[in-house]
Amino acid sequence: MAKVTIVGATGQVGSYVAHAVSQFPHVQEMCLYGRPGNETYLDGLAHDMMDSFAARGTNTRVTFGTTPKDLRGSDIIVLTSGIPRKATQTRLDLALENARIVKGYAEQIGRMAPEAILLVVTNPVDIMTTVALKYSGMMPHRVFGLGTHLDSMRLKACLAEFFNVHVSEVHTRIIGEHGDTMVPMWSATTVGGIQIDNLLGVARLPREEMIQRVKSSGSYIIQAKGATVYGPGDAIATLTRTIVEDENRMLTVSTQIRREVCGHEGICVSVPARITRGGVFPIAVKFSDEEEQMFAKSVQLIRETTDKVCAVLDAESRL
Ligand SMILES: NC(=O)C1=CN([C@@H]2O[C@H](COP(=O)(O)OP(=O)(O)OC[C@H]3O[C@@H](n4cnc5c(N)ncnc54)[C@H](O)[C@@H]3O)[C@@H](O)[C@H]2O)C=CC1
């Protein structure tokens, strides 16, 4: 049984995730966590969710909190607090402002719930995952980011549509940055268990167009309806269920790599990782030459931005 805490529960993604995750049988307590001053909203949200659970027959207890002690006892914490981008911005534009928010919560979580597993959602997610790891002081396998799991699901949907099959027939993964330098692993893409290069229809597959669609999916949805909610929300819910129910799955999430992957180390970036109740562990994988080169560019961009952001945060802490 687990206590799951959603930090940023008043937000669009946070409130959807809280509702989606509460339905899993092993979730005993759902704690809605927000900023001081938001107590009335959080209480209303808790009551609304309890009505929903009564209607659905869900037995999860809903609590809310705004002070660090409320984080105690959490088994999984999902961090969604932060500014969302406007359609004209890139995720990287949010880096410094959101890093300040993530640092504050990471310090609280590191003090109050160091044994929890922390799933970072705030963008730019790879950089925020390193910030959360650094300032929480938690073990690397206990802090990870949503990363390219969502992008992998978006590519899966495109491929299912193209091959006209149920989504469960498609397996595919994207690694690297949750952003423009993401790297599709065509080498690991199968439909009905068949590597796509062995499918006769593959010659017509518009690979570049599909990847562009995945890359621009977030900004397209933000422009059209203001925010992405259900896609990230259910991707986060899957990862949370994987941990709570110890499903031992291998998915691409942002995790600190230590030379397992093409010799890069010390940075959070999406790679295939084993996800268990005990934490998240990157897997040593051999990529194709092209994937390896593209991955190196992604790592470089994330590293440069992470270093800049952490230098500012460190300078501010010394003031
Ligand atoms: N990694 C991913 O794939 C995705 C990441 N996101 C990111 O998640 C974050 C939240 O997105 P939404 O829920 O749509 O935004 P939202 O505006 O609906 O909610 C933002 C949440 O952050 C809190 N917050 C804002 N400023 C704060 C501050 N200074 N200190 C403490 N808390 C603060 C708000 O109270 C609210 O709970 C954004 O950074 C967004 O880019 C969103 C979707 C997918």
Ligand SMILES: O=C([O-])CC(=O)C(=O)O
């Ligand atoms: O695009 C955004 O800003 C939100 C996000 O990361 C996504 O939905 O992929």
